[in-house]
Amino acid sequence: MQVQSMFFKRRASEKLADGLLQANMRKAKGKFVDARAKAVLEFGNWEPLRDYAAKLRDAALADLDAYLVEFERNATRRGSVVHWAETAEEACAIIVKIAQDNGVRKVTKSKSMVSEEVNLNERLEAAGVQVVETDLGEYILQLAHEPPSHIVAPAIHKSKEQVADLFTEAHGKPRITQIDALTREAREQLREHFLSADMGISGSNFLVAETGTTLTVTNEGNADLVTTIPRIHCVIAGIEKVIPTLEDFACLVRLLPRSAIGQSITNYLTLTTGVKGPGDADGPEQMHIVLVDAGRTKFVGTDLQEMLRCIRCGACMNHCPVYQNIGGHAYGWVYPGPMGSVLTPVYVGIENAGDLPNAATFCGECAVACPVKIPLPDLMRKLRERQFDGHLRPWSERVGLHAWGWLAMRPGLYAFATGWAARIGSWLGGRDGLIHSLPGLDGWTKGRDMPAPSGRTFRDLYRERQGKR
Amino acid sequence: MSARENILARIRGAQGKPGGEPTAADLGRVRAVMANPVNGPQPAFAHPPDLLVQFLKECDRVGTTHAQVASEADIPREVARYLAAAGLEARIVAWPAFAHLDWASAGVTFESRPARRDDRTGLTGCTCAVAETGTTLLLSSPDQPKVTALLPETHVCVVRKSRLLGTLEEAFALVRREQGELPRSAFFVSGPSRTADIEQTMVIGAHGPYRVHVIIAP
Numbered sequence: 001m002q003v004q005s006m007f008f009k010r011r012a013s014e015k016l017a018d019g020l021l022q023a024n025m026r027k028a029k030g031k032f033v034d035a036r037a038k039a040v041l042e043f044g045n046w047e048p049l050r051d052y053a054a055k056l057r058d059a060a061l062a063d064l065d066a067y068l069v070e071f072e073r074n075a076t077r078r079g080s081v082v083h084w085a086e087t088a089e090e091a092c093a094i095i096v097k098i099a100q101d102n103g104v105r106k107v108t109k110s111k112s113m114v115s116e117e118v119n120l121n122e123r124l125e126a127a128g129v130q131v132v133e134t135d136l137g138e139y140i141l142q143l144a145h146e147p148p149s150h151i152v153a154p155a156i157h158k159s160k161e162q163v164a165d166l167f168t169e170a171h172g173k174p175r176i177t178q179i180d181a182l183t184r185e186a187r188e189q190l191r192e193h194f195l196s197a198d199m200g201i202s203g204s205n206f207l208v209a210e211t212g213t214t215l216t217v218t219n220e221g222n223a224d225l226v227t228t229i230p231r232i233h234c235v236i237a238g239i240e241k242v243i244p245t246l247e248d249f250a251c252l253v254r255l256l257p258r259s260a261i262g263q264s265i266t267n268y269l270t271l272t273t274g275v276k277g278p279g280d281a282d283g284p285e286q287m288h289i290v291l292v293d294a295g296r297t298k299f300v301g302t303d304l305q306e307m308l309r310c311i312r313c314g315a316c317m318n319h320c321p322v323y324q325n326i327g328g329h330a331y332g333w334v335y336p337g338p339m340g341s342v343l344t345p346v347y348v349g350i351e352n353a354g355d356l357p358n359a360a361t362f363c364g365e366c367a368v369a370c371p372v373k374i375p376l377p378d379l380m381r382k383l384r385e386r387q388f389d390g391h392l393r394p395w396s397e398r399v400g401l402h403a404w405g406w407l408a409m410r411p412g413l414y415a416f417a418t419g420w421a422a423r424i425g426s427w428l429g430g431r432d433g434l435i436h437s438l439p440g441l442d443g444w445t446k447g448r449d450m451p452a453p454s455g456r457t458f459r460d461l462y463r464e465r466q467g468k469r
Numbered sequence: 470m471s472a473r474e475n476i477l478a479r480i481r482g483a484q485g486k487p488g489g490e491p492t493a494a495d496l497g498r499v500r501a502v503m504a505n506p507v508n509g510p511q512p513a514f515a516h517p518p519d520l521l522v523q524f525l526k527e528c529d530r531v532g533t534t535h536a537q538v539a540s541e542a543d544i545p546r547e548v549a550r551y552l553a554a555a556g557l558e559a560r561i562v563a564w565p566a567f568a569h570l571d572w573a574s575a576g577v578t579f580e581s582r583p584a585r586r587d588d589r590t591g592l593t594g595c596t597c598a599v600a601e602t603g604t605t606l607l608l609s610s611p612d613q614p615k616v617t618a619l620l621p622e623t624h625v626c627v628v629r630k631s632r633l634l635g636t637l638e639e640a641f642a643l644v645r646r647e648q649g650e651l652p653r654s655a656f657f658v659s660g661p662s663r664t665a666d667i668e669q670t671m672v673i674g675a676h677g678p679y680r681v682h683v684i685i686a687p
Contacts (some may be wrong), residue, residue: 024668031669048510056509059502065480066491066499084473136675137666153666160667183664183672190676195586210503211651221662221677224619228654239476244503246651250637251509261665265602267531267677269657276653279611281583283653293476301483 001116001147004332005344005353011330012359016447024159025327032153032318035262036369043258053255054373057309060243064300067209067242068291075212078274080287088118091292095120095201095234096127098288102232104129104198108190110216110223111135112203113151113312114238114292116334117347120201132193134222136186143170149328151335152260152314157327190222200226200284204237205312206252207289210245213273214289217256219266227272233284235272239291240299240308252311255371259313295347304379307342309372316366316376322359325447331356338366338376345383354392357383418457426455508638515601515636521685524633527603528683531660532673537685544684545575548625551682552577552590557623563592565612567627583614584621591617591678592625597632597640598683602659605683606640609654618658624678626658628685 004011015021040046060067072082085091091114099107107129109115121131121142133142137154141147143166148154155163160177167185168175176182202223204214214235216223227233243249257263276283299308317323317337328336333344333353341356357380366376387393388401407414428435429452437445444450470478478489486495517523528535538547544567552559560578562585572579584591593613595605605626609615618624634640637657644651662677673679 028669044512044514045510052509062484063491063495063499064484065477065486066495068477068480069491069496070499070503084471084476086472086475090472134676135666136664140666153669155666156669158667163667179667179670180672180674182667183675187674187676191586194676209499210506213651213655219662220664220666220675221619222675224615224656225676228615228619244499245506246641247506247508247638250641253637254509254512264527264530265604265657265659267659267662269604271651271655271657272653273651273655274653277610280609280653281611281614282616283609291476293472293479297476297479297483300480301485 001119001334003344003348003352005348005356006332008330008332008353008355008359011332012326013447015326015330020159021157021327024157025324027159028153028156029324032261032314036259036315036318037262039258039262039264042264043254049251049254050371050373053252053371054309056243056248056251057311057372058306060248061240061300061305061308064239064242067244068239071207071209071212071242072291073212074209075214075274075289078212080212080274080289083288083290085290085292085294088292088294091118091236091290091294092120092123094290095236095288096123096129098232098234099124099129099199100127102198102286104232106130106132106193106197107199107201108132108134108193108197108226108230109138109200110202110218110226111138111154112201112236113148113334114203114236114294115201116148117294118236118292120236132190132197134190134194134226136183136220136222139186139190140166143167147329147334149336150314150317151312157329194222194225194229197226197230199232199234200228200230201234201236202227204235204241204289205256206249207237207242207291208244208246208249208271209242211273213246213271215249215269215271217253217266218268218270219263221268224268224270227270227284228282231284232286232288233272234288234290236290236292238296239293240296240310256311256313259315259369259371298346303382304342304346306374307339307346307379309374310339310343311372313371315369315371319365319369321361321363321365331359338380339374342376342379342383350383350387350390351392354387357381357387415457415459419460422453422457423455425453428452506641508636511636511638512601517600517635520600520633520635521630524598524600524603527600528660529603531603532663533603533660533681533683535683535685539687541686542570544627544686545570545572545577547684548592549575549577551625552623555623555680558589561590561592561625562588562617562621564594564614564617566594567592584617584619586620588621590623590625591619591621592627593618594627594629595632597634597643598628599634599637599640599657601636604637604657604659606644607654607656607658608644608648609652609656615654615656618656619677622674622678623680623682624658624661625682625684628683630685630687
């Protein structure tokens with residue numbers, strides 16, 4: 001996917017003004033959040049599980065090189081061919097070559113975010129290979145020629161009417177708008193492809209070092225068809241996905257579907273290890289696993305390494321008030337929401353994605369929802385500091401920050417200035433307590449009203465409560 | 470330098486480790502971790518007083534229907550009853566493990582072969598079942614084709630009561646104990662396939678089966 005993150009501000013404004021998108025986002029709002037909250041409550045000891053999982057991911061990352069070598073050894077022992085790719089370009093070249101060497105004409109794909117990162121479909125198609133996305137959401141977007149706007153629910157920004165239009169055009173059948181009928185129609189269209197593909201490409205939610213196993217955590221069953229029926233199965237996965245044991249997977253899979261969509265488990269956990277055995281009725285003859293760096297090692301050993309714990313559940317974006325209002329496309333690359341605001345600047349360069357770490361209210365919901373306790377606001381703050389130090393923010397912001405810093409160092413003056421600011425803000429809020437416009441600072445009031453301050457500062461209130469004791 | 474060498478060297482360099490490859494000590498450390506798998510926190514309901522009660526409760530939740538039979542010989546009659554009640558044709562393809570049962574007197578047309586595209590109902594067994602989540606584990610082998618659980622619109626799965634476990638960890642331990650390691654495919658199934666990709670509205674029946682029916686047998 002081409003990076004568009006440098007245009008974040010413009011795109012976010014466009015998305016806020018897009019009535020259809022706003023209606024679609026309103027429909028989605030809260031569904032995942034409520035489902036997750038219910039699942040977490042039912043589970044019982046959720047916090048110990050999060051703590052354990054965060055430590056488990058950290059321990060795997062602390063020995064990332066050794067676990068990758070062990071994963072490779074065990075996967076190879078079972079007949080898989082392990083490839084390493086430093087860049088997006090290399091990952092694509094490896095997979096295109098596998099396809100060409102084996103006369104592959106059609107590929108079925110189950111959802112893979114890393115394949116979106118590296119533009120795999122485009123490269124395969126340029127090499128004359130037909131690529132069919134089989135996850136329902138991804139299939140819809142392939143017909144629409146759009147990238148995903150959510151990492152778990154890629155077509156969250158589309159209404160059923162929009163899907164109906166796409167299907168009518170692509171399938172040449174009468175237009176239907178019932179969601180179950182649309183799903184059935186996609187099933188019938190894709191069945192043909194599942195049975196006739198030469199190669200299946202899947203991602204892998206985790207790589208199990210102990211066994212050399214790749215795996216998918218899915219609901220639709222498409223990943224199973226993709227990894228079982230074609231004669232070649234190719235997995236593309238980021239190097240940070242490696243975990244030591246199957247027991248670690250059992251732990252993480254208690255977190256993943258609950259955090260993503262509030263399910264205690266997905267319909268299918270599909271663990272694939274090596275090639276089909278002697279006499280097996282199904283399974284591929286060749287198994288290729290492409291381990292992709294493409295920026296991941298830029299996190300290793302830095303103060304941002306915690307980001308590599310990520311298990312791609314999407315809870316951070318589901319809970320983000322910014323994401324809920326602008327949707328995923330505004331972020332301009334594969335990963336939207338808070339996790340994208342940390343990943344994108346590092347993967348594609350902070351100079352191309354400078355607005356993303358600033359596209360946050362720092363309400364902290366993402367860190368609370370994260371199943372592996374990634375301190376997302378802290379990481380965004382560190383990226384903001386890098387931008388400030390690298391002189392990558394506008395001069396007005398630098399001057400403003402310097403002025404604020406100067407003021408904050410002088411408590412008496414600070415109290416005086418903030419006291420007046422609170423009073424003026426309160427006055428501007430008028431009767432409804434909302435500021436509708438702020439000349440020169442319209443970023444705060446465009447697209448929303450700013451709640452006015454109460455007229456009294458924190459320090460006033462603090463002093464008053466101390467006095468009461 | 471190969472991509473592999475570069476990636477490993479970059480990781481080691483960034484973590485302040487010497488050299489470009491994991492040392493014998495590094496590998497020894499991670500192998501010790503892998504050789505002694507540790508279970509993380511599990512929910513209370515993963516260790517219920519009655520595994521079957523918990524398993525069936527989770528089956529209900531994920532949309533798997535279920536029935537119990539008194540003996541293996543009763544499986545054909547239960548399959549016939551289920552198919553008739555669901556309005557489905559009394560014709561199945563199955564794993565060979567069920568070929569010795571008396572299908573003819575139950576009125577079910579039985580074929581022992583992997584499912585193909587137009588088959589409507591597939592019958593499989595499972596290696597074990599997990600009560601915590603209402604899950605069955607199907608391991609691939611020449612006699613246990615995965616497609617039989619995947620291609621037909623209806624999947625009927627026989628669960629042996631003695632193979633009912635509490636958690637996924639117990640299932641992995643059982644596979645290690647009995648088979649040494651995982652076969653090509655370890656397929657954990659929890660209910661009929663589903664999707665919520667259009668307007669986050671759950672629809673049963675995506676690319677896998679529309680119906681999953683579990684038969685608990687001794």
